Amino acid sequence: MEIAFLRKRNFRLEAEENLRKHRAMQQQQPATVAPPSVLKSTSISRLRPMLLPEDLCSRFLQTVEAQTRRNMETCGILCGIPEQGRVRVTHVLIPKQSGSADACSTTQEEELFAVMDKQELITLGWIHTHPSQRAFLTSIDLHMQASYQALLPEAVAVVVAPKYGESGFFRLSEAGLDSILRCRQADAHSHDGEVLFTHCQHIGLTTDYGVNIVDLR
Secondary structure: OOOOOOOOOOOHHHHHHHHHHHHHHHHHOOOOOOOHHHHOOOHHHHOOOEEEEOOHHHHHHHHOHHHHHOOOOOEEEEEEEEEOOEEEEEEEEEOOEEEEOOEEEEOOOHHHHHHHHHHOOEEEEEEEEOOOOOOOOOHHHHHHHHHHHHHOOOOEEEEEEHHHOEEEEEEEOHHHHHHHHHOOOOOOOOOOOOOOEEEOOOEEEEOOOOOEEEEOO
8 A cells, every 4th residue: 555655756847837827826816715716616615624733834844854954855644533524633644755855755654554543543635845945736746636635625735845934735626636637647747727726725723732743754
């Protein structure tokens, strides 16, 4: 059984293109409002609210600081519990992995499942760093998020970009999910003419509790 973290190659040109589209989307819409194409779908209204601890990104960055200093990308799995019509992120599980400036590949994923089974956690999304890039979803990230979102519509992709002091909470748009699931391309590539991802509208941050970091590296 394998977690959907895919090995990346150098994608500087593709990253710049996706970032350009993301910035254009931000200029057209306030950062807290999804594009009209997303709002017109009924998926947003059907999503259960997701609660995340406010210290999620800062704690994750502290834990992976050594890798970030070496310009290495690091990933983790967001886990938690369903409760009273919503879902709550309580844990970040960091698997054994190798990485580079734009790559992250996990190993021994069975250790993750053992922790999740023992603590009765479900997968709610994923988090990773962009050590030298801004916070957005690359084409490889888009395919990653599609695998999570296809299984759990509320799944969130958190990208932390410490060099620029940015953190993003993203999900695929309705059109984006359909497009990515149909795509059979591998490695870095672009998708033209579509708003593929947006800022999450179903999440909330809380100081009522802190995140639990389980570092399995």
